[in-house]
Amino acid sequence: MAIKVEHEIHTRRKGRNLGVGAILAVFIAIVFGLTVVKVIQLGEAGKFERFDHVARPQLVPDAQTGTEDGAQ
Amino acid sequence: MTDISAQDTGREAGMGDYFALLKPRVMSLVIFTALVGLLVAPVPVHPYIGFVGILCIAVGAGASGALNMWWDADIDVKMKRTAKRPIPSGRVAPEEALAIGLTLSVFSVVLLALATNFVAAGLLAFTIFFYAVVYSMWLKRSTPQNIVIGGAAGAFPPMVGWAVATGSVSVESALMFALIFMWTPPHFWALALFVKSDYGNAGVPMLTVTHGRRVTRNHILGYTLALVPVALGIAFTSIGGPIYLAVAVVMNAWFLKGAVALWKRDDAASEADNHAVEKRVFRISLYYLFAHFSALLAETALAPWGLGGW
Numbered sequence: 067m068a069i070k071v072e073h074e075i076h077t078r079r080k081g082r083n084l085g086v087g088a089i090l091a092v093f094i095a096i097v098f099g100l101t102v103v104k105v106i107q108l109g110e111a112g113k114f115e116r117f118d119h120v121a122r123p124q125l126v127p128d129a130q131t132g133t134e135d136g137a138q
Numbered sequence: 139m140t141d142i143s144a145q146d147t148g149r150e151a152g153m154g155d156y157f158a159l160l161k162p163r164v165m166s167l168v169i170f171t172a173l174v175g176l177l178v179a180p181v182p183v184h185p186y187i188g189f190v191g192i193l194c195i196a197v198g199a200g201a202s203g204a205l206n207m208w209w210d211a212d213i214d215v216k217m218k219r220t221a222k223r224p225i226p227s228g229r230v231a232p233e234e235a236l237a238i239g240l241t242l243s244v245f246s247v248v249l250l251a252l253a254t255n256f257v258a259a260g261l262l263a264f265t266i267f268f269y270a271v272v273y274s275m276w277l278k279r280s281t282p283q284n285i286v287i288g289g290a291a292g293a294f295p296p297m298v299g300w301a302v303a304t305g306s307v308s309v310e311s312a313l314m315f316a317l318i319f320m321w322t323p324p325h326f327w328a329l330a331l332f333v334k335s336d337y338g339n340a341g342v343p344m345l346t347v348t349h350g351r352r353v354t355r356n357h358i359l360g361y362t363l364a365l366v367p368v369a370l371g372i373a374f375t376s377i378g379g380p381i382y383l384a385v386a387v388v389m390n391a392w393f394l395k396g397a398v399a400l401w402k403r404d405d406a407a408s409e410a411d412n413h414a415v416e417k418r419v420f421r422i423s424l425y426y427l428f429a430h431f432s433a434l435l436a437e438t439a440l441a442p443w444g445l446g447g448w
Contacts, residue, residue, distance in 0.1 A: 078150055085153035096190060100253055103186045 151234075155224040159207055159235055160200025160242075167427075168199040168295045174431045175299025175314055178377045178438045183303045190253045191302035195295055198246035198262045202291070204239035205270035208232050210278075213340035219333075239270070250302075258301035265294040282345040286361075289322030290315075296431075313372045317430060320365040324358045324397060325423040331355070331400075332413035332420070355401045358419070362397035366390045369430060377434055379447040385433035389426050396422050 076083075108114060117125060172195045176188055183191070207214065207225055215226035224230035243266050251259035273288030281287075293315045300311035330346045331354060337344040346354045369390050373383035396419035403415060440446035 081152050082150075082156075085156075096193070096249075099186055100190060103184055107184065 151224065151229040155229045156238065158224050159204040159230060159238060160197075161203030161206075162200075164203060164292070165196050165199050167292070169196050170428075171314070171318065171431055172196075172295035172299035172302075174435050175296030175311060176303050177299075178310070178434050179300045179303035180376065181303045181305075187253055188302065191250060191258065192299070194246045194250035194253065195262060195298050195302075197242050198250070198266050199269075199295065201239050201242035201246060202266040202269040204235050204242065205266075206274045208235040208239055209270070209274045211235075213279075213342060216340040217336045219335070243270075254302045255305040257305050257307070258298055261294060261298045261301050261307075265291055265298065268294070279342055282343045282348040284343070285326045285345070286323050289319050289326075292322060293318035310372070310375045310377045313368060313375060314377075314431075314434075316368045317365075317372065318427065320361060320368050321423065321427055323361045324365070324393075325420070325427075327354050327358050327361075328400065328416055328420040328423060331358075331408070332416040351405055355403070359397045359401040362394055366394065372430075372434070376447070377437060379437040381436050381440070381446065382430075382433040385429050389429050393419075393422050393426050 105111075115122075115125070169192060173192055176183060176191060207223055210220075211223075211225040211232050214220035214223050220226065225232055225235055243263075247259050247263045247266070250262055269288070269291035273284065273291055277284040277288050296314040296318070297307065297311045300314070301307065327345060330344055331351060335344065335346075338347045345357060369386045370383070372378050373386055396415070399415050400419050408416060437446040
């Protein structure tokens with residue numbers, strides 16, 4: 067017995083489903099694009115970047131010269 | 139029964155039917171005027187932010203169109219012109235249109251606030267409210283001045299576009315609003331004079347039905363006269379210039395000439411030539427708005443070469 071994977075509604079509403087999928091994809095692309103533009107508009111990333119769940123040796127305060135805040 | 143479709147309409151709604159809910163033809167005018175409002179503003183906008191801003195305004199306008207179709211489904215079914223719309227034809231359920239309208243309204247306003255500023259988002263929210271509630275739910279069925287006051291909803295887009303760039307409202311954006319606001323009544327009443335409408339059957343108090351066609355002709359001339367100083371006044375603001383002034387003088391003379399010809403006629407003459415003048419004035423009104431906003435755009439576009447502005 068053949069397994070019928072497709073329900074009739076899947077073919078009947080294929081156009082609508084593809085349309086909704088496309089709209090969601092476009093929405094994600096728009097928000098992603100906005101994020102990129104807004105972050106770039108902030109300027110030099112070095113001014114505001116901080117630890118982001120990974121070790122960033124260049125941001126670790128140097129024990130010899132003092133911390134970033136100037137405290138020993 | 140295995141089918142989960144809520145109603146037997148003969149044909150399942152496709153994406154085109156949902157898109158039709160957003161009134162794409164109205165949306166095209168909204169996009170054009172909002173884009174001009176954004177581009178003539180003195181503050182430069184990042185092209186992508188501008189694109190998202192215009193998209194939000196277009197979607198917001200579409201959302202208000204869907205809410206209008208949801209509310210007016212009962213009268214749309216009675217009128218020939220609107221009977222084939224997605225809801226009266228049974229392809230889209232009213233609840234679906236309401237859900238789409240509300241969802242897109244919230245999406246467009248929130249995204250516009252995040253992408254640009256709260257002034258633009260607030261103006262867009264007010265535009266949607268004005269069209270869906272003030273015009274559709276309140277004025278449309280209660281006063282023959284529905285077109286006049288309701289026209290404000292269609293006049294807001296350039297103001298929103300300006301706010302996307304500047305984050306504020308100014309004399310220039312208010313005058314662009316006034317231009318569309320004053321243009322809407324003669325534009326729609328010229329159409330009402332030659333389209334065999336069944337607004338009367340649907341209980342919508344159009345001026346042609348409540349006060350007669352003679353009064354409508356008087357009103358068209360009156361509003362066209364009031365429109366002239368607004369259109370010419372824009373020429374002397376920071377977004378105007380000689381190109382705009384020349385276009386405005388020509389277009390206002392043309393529109394006014396048509397309105398006078400329309401005012402001089404009676405219905406017998408109109409019937410005799412199949413409403414030739416009424417149709418011409420309606421066509422001129424379309425060119426009129428397009429020419430004014432194109433001229434504003436030309437002033438901005440030519441400014442880098444020293445040709446735009448005063």
